[in-house]
Amino acid sequence: MTLNVGVIGVGMIGQDHIRRITHVVSGARISAVTDVDFDRAKAVAADLPAAKALQTGQELIDDPEVDAIVVASWGPTHEEYVLASIAAGKQVFCEKPLATTREACERILDAEVATGKRHVMVGFMRRYDEAYRAMKATITSGDIGAPLMFHSGHRNPNVPPHYTSDMIINDTCVHDVDVARFLLDDEIVSARVLTPRKNSLASDHLTDPVLFIFEMAGGALVDVEASINIQYAYDIRGEVVGESGTVELAETNKVVVKKGGQWGGRVAEDWRERFIRAYDTEFQEWIVAASKGESTGPSSWDGYAATVVCAAGLQAMESGERVEVSLREQPDLYKVTAQGPTGTD
Ligand SMILES: NC(=O)c1ccc[n+]([C@@H]2O[C@H](COP(=O)([O-])OP(=O)(O)OC[C@H]3O[C@@H](n4cnc5c(N)ncnc54)[C@H](O)[C@@H]3O)[C@@H](O)[C@H]2O)c1
Structure with a gap:
């Protein structure tokens, strides 16, 4: 059919x-x-x-x-x-x-x-990305013990002119929100947003970067470092720290290039390339x-949770306070x- x-x-x-x-x-x-x-x-x-x-x-x-x-x-x-x-x-x-x-x-x-x-x-x-799926399988297998922390890095080389500061939470970090719930199989119960010194390459109206921090119901902590003008590439980082081991996203290159006394590989240009x-x-x-x-x-439940967490994140970014997340x-x-x-x- x-x-x-x-x-x-x-x-x-x-x-x-x-x-x-x-x-x-x-x-x-x-x-x-x-x-x-x-x-x-x-x-x-x-x-x-x-x-x-x-x-x-x-x-x-x-x-x-x-x-x-x-x-x-x-x-x-x-x-x-x-x-x-x-x-x-x-x-x-x-x-x-x-x-x-x-x-x-x-x-x-x-x-x-x-x-x-x-x-x-x-x-x-991201739930369909091979690397995140392998990460989830490692966590679920118990090989690294109970997950304690998830460090997530979401780095964009730049953003379009219509991008506003709320979009760093609603459009960028929303993917980290969902993947944190997916990997840790748990709900987010609070949100906090810290902002370091501003990237001087960002437009005046943007907050960039941000550190978006969640507490999970089971006690694990998640930090999402989101950068939206980092220039060098689109770079998605992730590491889960368990009680007896860690699991992290590997570089996704098929080849390593060596030349001029150095070795290296490609980092994706944008999200289309990284997640195609x-x-x-x-x-x-x-x-x-x-x-x-x-x-x-x-x-729909996952969509609902993401929307509610992002709303709390925006409130936390504006107030500088810890904001509780409550789901029905x-x-x-x-x-x-x-x-x-x-x-x-
Ligand atoms: N999962 C992802 O990684 C990802 C990536 C990009 C975009 N998105 C999401 O996809 C959606 C579309 O994003 P986009 O970048 O393609 O935007 P876009 O502006 O390029 O396209 C949106 C299209 O929807 C049309 N449209 C708007 N209102 C409409 C309506 N009421 N009825 C019918 N058509 C309507 C517009 O005319 C436009 O052609 C957004 O919700 C965005 O957040 C998700």
Whole structure:
């Protein structure tokens, strides 16, 4: 069976996911696209063998030739489309964020729980990265003892002109928030943000770098060093310190170059290069699950937790205080059992 996918929002990441579904992974094709910029939707559809351009997201969700939906529009529009997809009984892949406020995420949780099964997967692609998966397997094996600390480094060479200081938490550190919860299999209960001397290469309106610190429910500590003008490359660092050992992300080079009395390798230019295979795996796993009417991977609960933690992080950055994070009680649908998440068919 070929899964017919409709894509809402065909900007940068929407078009990249269309390329991935059309040319890289198997089991799906694009049957419809939409965008508030309808000319853009028509231009994208014209390059695809089986896609039509539709005027609105609701029209796309209701279309009988759309089995499953990808939401890749701007963050504040995600809630509406995810709710409509759930109401239509269709599987939906939603780029991060799930929604931009705690209340909006809770409306999605309520709607999904009411159906009794998962419909939503959130685009936290680091969970599909081979290196993070190996790190998680090491932690889960018990080889390094209980995890005590996670040091995460998120270094961007530069950011676009529209980038604002809240984006260092909401758009950059949000990935570290999710991967910390994934690796440590625990919830974040408090957030604090410290700021060292400012990088003189950053624009006047930006706070850069930041040290975002979380306490986990089980007592582990996480520090995220986020830099957004570090020039040299896009460099993702990570080390978990356990009771009797450590596990860290290795350099990802296939070759080492030696010349002029030195040795070295490549550091990724940007996030697309660093995580390209993770995005491919993410989509392949979503297509396999969605073809069976199931969901997999990061859930609405994970999207909700990330949004709530980032809101606390922003509050902590403004106040300089430690801010507690409180989540509602986790519905059974999102509790992961040995057989996988509950509530799937
Ligand atoms: N997981 C990741 O690593 C990752 C990377 C990049 C972007 N994203 C997320 O993907 C989403 C899109 O980001 P982008 O960089 O592609 O942005 P973009 O501005 O390039 O594209 C967004 C597109 O959505 C369209 N759009 C906006 N509102 C709409 C609406 N109501 N209905 C239909 N179309 C609408 C815009 O016209 C535009 O074409 C954001 O939520 C962003 O945070 C995630």
